[in-house]
Amino acid sequence: EPEVTQTPSHQVTQMGQEVILRCVPISNHLYFYWYRQILGQKVEFLVSFYNNEISEKSEIFDDQFSVERPDGSNFTLKIRSTKLEDSAMYFCASWGRGPGYTFGSGTRLTVV
Amino acid sequence: SQQGEEDPQALSIQEGENATMNCSYKTSINNLQWYRQNSGRGLVHLILIRSNEREKHSGRLRVTLDTSKKSSSLLITASRAADTASYFCAARGDDKIIFGKGTRLHILP
Numbered sequence: 001e002p003e004v005t006q007t008p009s010h011q012v013t014q015m016g017q018e019v020i021l022r023c024v025p026i027s028n029h030l031y032f033y034w035y036r037q038i039l040g041q042k043v044e045f046l047v048s049f050y051n052n053e054i055s056e057k058s059e060i061f062d063d064q065f066s067v068e069r070p071d072g073s074n075f076t077l078k079i080r081s082t083k084l085e086d087s088a089m090y091f092c093a094s095w096g097r098g099p100g101y102t103f104g105s106g107t108r109l110t111v112v
Numbered sequence: 113s114q115q116g117e118e119d120p121q122a123l124s125i126q127e128g129e130n131a132t133m134n135c136s137y138k139t140s141i142n143n144l145q146w147y148r149q150n151s152g153r154g155l156v157h158l159i160l161i162r163s164n165e166r167e168k169h170s171g172r173l174r175v176t177l178d179t180s181k182k183s184s185s186l187l188i189t190a191s192r193a194a195d196t197a198s199y200f201c202a203a204r205g206d207d208k209i210i211f212g213k214g215t216r217l218h219i220l221p
Contacts, residue, residue: 031207043155043200043211055207091154100145100157101209108152 002026006092006104013082013111021077021107023092029102031095032075034067036060036088037106043091049075082111117212118201124218131188133215135201136181144177144184145202145209155200159186191219 005024013019025032034046047057049067066078075094079086087110093101118135125131137144143162147155161168161177161184168175174187188195196219202209 033208035211042213043202045208045210048208050207089152093155099160100147101155102157103147103155105154 002102004092004094004102004104006090006107008107009105010108011110013109015084015111016081019079019082019109021079021090021092021109023075023077023104024073025075025092025094026096026102027073029094029096031055032067032069033093033095033101034077035091035093035103037091038088046077046090079109082109084111087111118199118215120215121213122216122218124220125191126220127191127193129191131191131195131217131219133186133199133201133217135184135186135212137184137201137203137210137212138182139203139205141179141203141205143204144175145204146173146175146184146186147200147202147211149198149200149214151197158199188217191217193219193221195219 007022032049035043037043045058047061047067048055064080068076089106089108091106092104095101141163143160145160146158148158149155159170159173159175161175172189177184198214198216200211200214202211
């Protein structure tokens with residue numbers, strides 16, 4: 001069964017450093033998403049991406065965040081200057097007009 | 113937002129019993145989806161119910177949707193230890209889904 005792949009599974013970074021979280025969506029999907037889940041809390045929408053541009057973003061997705069689809073397979077989330085409160089699980093998802101979204105296993109980001 | 117809110121927040125039942133989780137949302141939706149999350153893992157899509165549907169079944173899962181009350185329920189019948197997980201409803205309005213806070217389900221042996 002097709003999967004969404006996320007790397008790395010766990011990343012530890014110093015506050016103020018830039019991080020790039022990587023995702024390989026399902027190849028024939030056209031819609032891509034990033035969500036995050038702070039430990040023990042709900043899953044929050046960050047951004048949706050379609051046709052090589054952001055289609056919607058939440059209040060969380062401020063100027064420190066950016067997304068890119070640099071080639072035909074990767075979909076990345078960049079945080080320019082990480083803060084302690086950016087520590088969370090980050091989930092990538094893709095959708096191809098099927099019944100539901102397909103989520104990756106997540107990247108656990110720890111900012112110290 | 114079309115945020116979903118589940119209740120109860122946590123539920124413990126004996127193996128073999130049925131588990132019912134409820135979800136409410138705020139705005140109009142195209143569909144409502146339920147996802148499962150094992151501890152520390154990703155989200156797995158379980159079932160989707162469209163706004164013009166009232167009930168849907170998939171294996172041991174039964175989902176209902178009441179658009180007049182903006183609510184949905186997920187019933188897991190004949191629960192098993194492997195059903196222990198968090199369950200989230202997710203309301204889809206335009207092109208994104210908004211998750212509720214989830215119900216932590218614990219199946220007791």
